Amino acid sequence: MQLRHALRALSVAVLVAASACSGTLLTGNDGGRQADLTAARLRWNSTRPAKYEYTLTISCFCAFSRPVTVTVDGTTVVSRTYADDGTPFTSSFAASFPTIDGLFDIVADAISRKAATLESSYDPVTGIPLTVTIDYVVNAADDEVSYRATNFKLR
Numbered sequence: 001m002q003l004r005h006a007l008r009a010l011s012v013a014v015l016v017a018a019s020a021c022s023g024t025l026l027t028g029n030d031g032g033r034q035a036d037l038t039a040a041r042l043r044w045n046s047t048r049p050a051k052y053e054y055t056l057t058i059s060c061f062c063a064f065s066r067p068v069t070v071t072v073d074g075t076t077v078v079s080r081t082y083a084d085d086g087t088p089f090t091s092s093f094a095a096s097f098p099t100i101d102g103l104f105d106i107v108a109d110a111i112s113r114k115a116a117t118l119e120s121s122y123d124p125v126t127g128i129p130l131t132v133t134i135d136y137v138v139n140a141a142d143d144e145v146s147y148r149a150t151n152f153k154l155r
Contacts, residue, residue: 005112026066027106032106034119036122037107037120038125040104040123041104041126041127042127043122043123043124043127044101044126045105047126047127049154050073050074051071051152051154051155052100052152052155053070053071053072053151053152053155054069054070054128054149054150054151054152054153055060055067055068055083055101055149056068056069056070056103056148057147057150058096058097058145058146058148060144060145060146061142061144062093062145065101066082066083066084067082067083067150068080068089068097069086069130069151070097070098070099071155072099072100074080075101076099077097077099080097083151088100100128100129103128103132103147104129106129106132106134107129107132110134110136115134115135116135116137116138117133117134117135117138118132118134119132120132120133121151126152128149128152129147129149130149130150131148132146133145133146133148
């Protein structure tokens, strides 16, 4: 068990160091995005709590704009409530407010789709995606979306 934790910590250290490097061998043509994502996911996987909640604010040309608190047990969202008043968020867009793993999946999807613009920042300790801004097509209207994760708490 100790060896597994030591190997995990070593893997995280190597990927964090590698993500700080530039070069086509490691990063390909994605500007280091994949390396940053991989390093952040490793940090998250090594610190992931069994239960947590966080507030997600999504900015887009869409039907919702209020921050939503997402409560997670294991890998499952157990509730989504408006952060300002605690009322349930039961919109057909509820899946747009995922687990932290779901936020990683959003970044991975933008990388694989070669989004015109992808900017992301990650918590240096936990790896949580703190901000993600995506513009899939430069001159297309209304395809931009940004995510901001705040108020992360253990449950």
